[in-house]
Amino acid sequence: MTKLIKNHKGLTLIETMLSITLLGIVMLGVMTLFKQAYLYTVLNEDKTVGINVARNALMYMKKQSFIDLKNYFTDTNKELKILICKKTDENGNTIENYQFFNKDASIPSTCQNVEINNTKYKITVQAEENKQNYQNYFIPIKVVVTWESSNIERSTQLKGVITSEDIR
Template sequence: MPMTKFLKNDKGLTLIETMLSITILGIVMLGVMTLFKQAYLYTVLNEDKTIGINVARNALMYMEKQNFIEIKEKFASLGNNGQLQLLVCEHNGSARYTLIDSNTSPLSGCSDIQINDRKYNVTIETEPPKNNNSDYANYFIPLVVKVTWKHGNIEQSTQLKGVLTSEDIR
């Protein structure tokens, strides 16, 4: 059968042409669905990281609201490798943030920050100043907020750096 006669056939599609078009359409749709699946998995994996970063931001904002001199004295009493832990403690029926030394055991009624049934452990430590300027040390405390959590059996973490500023220069 000549090619021109085959293309001008008005009888309709043959069974082979129909099966071939459905197969090609299925392969294309399978590729498109794989993209949606990968995008969803990426979103799910980054959801916990986003929550961890927001917990670290809230911890840093909490630290900025604290008295500069008291925080400076707390870190000075802990030494160079000291860390503070931020916990949520029940007190008189309300939950409040509480800073404790990470070497001491937490009080009863205190627990890690819990969001969406996942516990986030928050530790705050100072970062040594990059320059030896004593004025800098008198007015600024560089902080590193580390947040760790478990996703299944895998421990994940994120950190956020910030600076606690003295009220004298605000």
């Protein structure tokens, strides 16, 4: 008579399949979190670029003539557009510079919106109401940057002050 050794301590096929199914369900939930985190990161990257574009535009506006801007922004409803314009110097080199235009002015063909990572950023500058009596020394402005991401228009804004050359 032969004795058969039976071992009942192993996993059955049903137990193995059930554990793999449960592990798959948990992994699907975790992968959804990774996808959402990635989309949030991309959105924040675009917003960071938008804020940096606004900071550059604000620095550009601070370098402009205070008197000219004060005369232009006597009406707080006025708006300026800032574009990148290409010029060629005497050596044939192409130079790109910021240039601001009245909202309703015709734009030269050499000027376009700021483009970074194949995304076009539209820059507008608006004067804000000067609540203190410092009109002779400060012009409060708001730089608004808008762009399109995934067919949704996004925007960010940055507030700043243009100071007179007398106190710089």
